[in-house]
C-alpha cells in the first residue's frame with residue numbers, strides 16, 4: 124500500500140517567554156492511502172498540533188514530514204498553501220462555512236484556489252455532484268445560517284471533497300453535533316472513505332471510532348495504535 | 364474574488380450603508396467645493412477675458428468692472444484724442460449698477476453700461492447678438508441686453524420696459540458668455556452714454572475709457588505713456604486681470620484645497636475603519652480560507668475589492684447628487700437657471716479620488732488580513 128503521510132521523529136516546541144513547551148516529542152506516524160484513522164488523546168496531548176502539521180498549516184521544529192511523497196517539513200509558506208489547496212480537504216469542529224455565500228458557492232470556493240481552469244458549467248456540475256453525494260441537492264441555494272449543524276457539516280464535507288483531495292483532515296468533526304447527526308456524519312465519512320479518500324480524524328467520542336485505526340496520543344507521542352473492527356456499517360444512503 | 368467581495372458586502376448591509384453614506388457625503392462635498400472653485404475661476408477668467416488686449420483707463424484703484432471709478436468726461440475726450448488710442452475701436456464708458464425698487468430681486472447686480480453708439484464692440488467683443496449689435500440709428504432709450512439681464516427682466520427683442528421711471532427699448536439680446544456663473548457682460552444693459560449718464564444722475568461723468576491701442580503701440584507702451592501723462596489715474600490691463608484672478612482665487616484655493624484634503628482624509632479613515640472592523644470580524648473566515656488553500660494574494664484582493672465596492676457605490680451616489688445639490692446651493696444664492704452639468708475635469712477628479720480612497724483605505728486592512736495565521740484563527744472560537 125502507498126504511504127500518504129509519513130512523519131519521522133516530529134518535534135514541535137513552543138517558546139512561551141523562555142519556557143519551552145514541547146507539544147510533540149519525537150512522534151512517528153504513517154498513514155496509508157485508503158485508511159480511516161482516528162486520533163484520540165487527552166486535551167493538550169498534541170492532537171491539533173499534529174493535525175496542523177499533517178494539514179501543512181504548520182511545520183515541525185524538528186523531524187521530517189512527507190505528504191504524498193513530498194517533503195513538506197521545509198517548504199515555504201506558498202508551497203504549503205498550494206499543497207493544502209490540491210491535496211487536502213479540511214473539516215472543522217465548528218463547520219467554518221463562509222456565511223455570506225450560499226451552500227453552492229461555499230462548496231465551489233476551493234475551486235478558486237487551484238490552477239486547473241474549469242469551465243463554468245463543469246464547475247457547476249462538480250459542485251452539484253458533491254452536494255448530491257452528501258444529500259443536500261435540495262439546499263444548494265440556501266445560506267449556511269439557515270441550515271442545521273448536521274447539514275452544515277455535510278456542506279463542509281462537500282467543500283472538502285470538491286477538489287478531489289488525497290485525504291481529509293477532520294478535527295473533531297462531530298464535536299458540535301447531537302448523536303443522530305453524529306451518526307449521519309460518520310456514515311458519510313465512511314462512505315467517502317470507501318470511495319477512496321483517506322480520512323484522518325481527531326475525536327473524543329468512542330462511538331465514532333468504529334471500523335477505524337485508532338492512534339492514541341499522550342504527551343506528544345503515540346501511545347498505542349490498534350485497528351478496531353465492528354459490524355459492517357449500513358451503507359450511506361445516496362439521496363438528492 | 365470580486366463576486367465574493369460583493370456578497371460579503373451585501374451580507375453586512377447596515378455597516379456598508381454607513382460607509383456608503385459617509386463616502387457619498389465626502390464625494391458630494393469635494394465635488395461641490397471643486398465646482399465652486401472651477402466656476403469661480405472660469406467666471407473670473409471669462410469676465411476678465413473682456414479686458415484682453417485692451418486697457419481700461421480708470422481712477423480710484425484698478426478693478427473690473429470699474430464701478431468705483433469716476434472721472435470727468437473731458438478727461439475721457441482728451442484720452443480718446445491721443446495718438447496711441449485707436450479712436451474707432453475705443454470708447455468712453457460709464458459703468459453703474461442698476462438699483463431701485465423696480466429692479467427684479469435676486470440674481471446678480473444688473474449693470475448699466477453706457478457706451479458711445481457705434482463703439483459697442485469695444486466692450487462686447489465678438490459676442491453674438493440677437494437683433495441689433497449697434498445702437499447707431501436707434502432711439503435714445505435703446506438697450507442691448509445681456510442674456511441674464513434679459514431673463515431677469517423677462518423681456519424679448521422689441522419689448523419696452525420701465526425701471527425707476529426710465530423706459531427702455533430692447534433692440535438686441537446678447538448670447539450667454541459665462542458657462543457657469545453669469546458674468547458682468549451677461550448682466551449688463553448696454554445703452555448710449557448720454558442716456559446712461561442721465562438715468563444714473565451722472566451728467567458729464569464717465570467711469571473709464573476702454574482703449575484699443577493703435578496698431579503701432581503695445582499695450583505696455585500705452586500704459587506707460589498714460590501713466591506719465593496722468594499720474595493721478597491708473598490703467599487696468601490683461602496683466603492686472605491675471606493679478607485679480609490670482610488675488611481673488613489664491614486664498615480661496617488654498618482654503619478649499621485644505622478642505623478637500625480634510626474631507627479626503629476623513630473618508631479614507633472611515634472606510635479604513637470599517638474595513639479593519641470587517642477584517643477583525645472575519646478573522647475566522649479568513650483563517651478558514653487560508654487553511655483550505657486560498658493564497659494571500661487572493662485574500663488581499665478580496666479586502667481591496669470590498670473597500671473599492673464601498674467607495675465606488677458611495678462615490679457614484681455622491682456624484683449623482685452633485686448637480687441637484689449645486690443647483691440647490693445656487694437657488695439659495697439667487698441663481699435662476701438650473702441646467703447645470705458637472706464639468707468633465709471635476710468629474711474625472713472626483714472619480715480619481717474615489718478610486719484612490721477605495722484602494723488605499725483597503726491596503727492596511729488587507730495587510731492585516733494577510734497577517735492572520737490560519738492556526739491562530741481556527742483556534743479562536
Ligand SMILES: Nc1ncnc2c1ncn2[C@@H]1O[C@H](COP(=O)(O)OP(=O)(O)O)[C@@H](O)[C@H]1O
Pocket residue numbers: 137138139144145146164165166167168169170171172173
Ligand atoms: N501556539 C501555541 N503556543 C504555545 N503553546 C501551544 C500553542 N499551540 C499549542 N500549544 C500547547 O501545545 C500543547 C498541545 O496542544 P494541542 O495540540 O492543541 O492539544 P490538543 O489538540 O490535543 O488538545 C498544549 O500544551 C498547548 O498548550
Ligand SMILES: [Mg+2]
Pocket residue numbers: 170171
Ligand atoms: Mg485540539
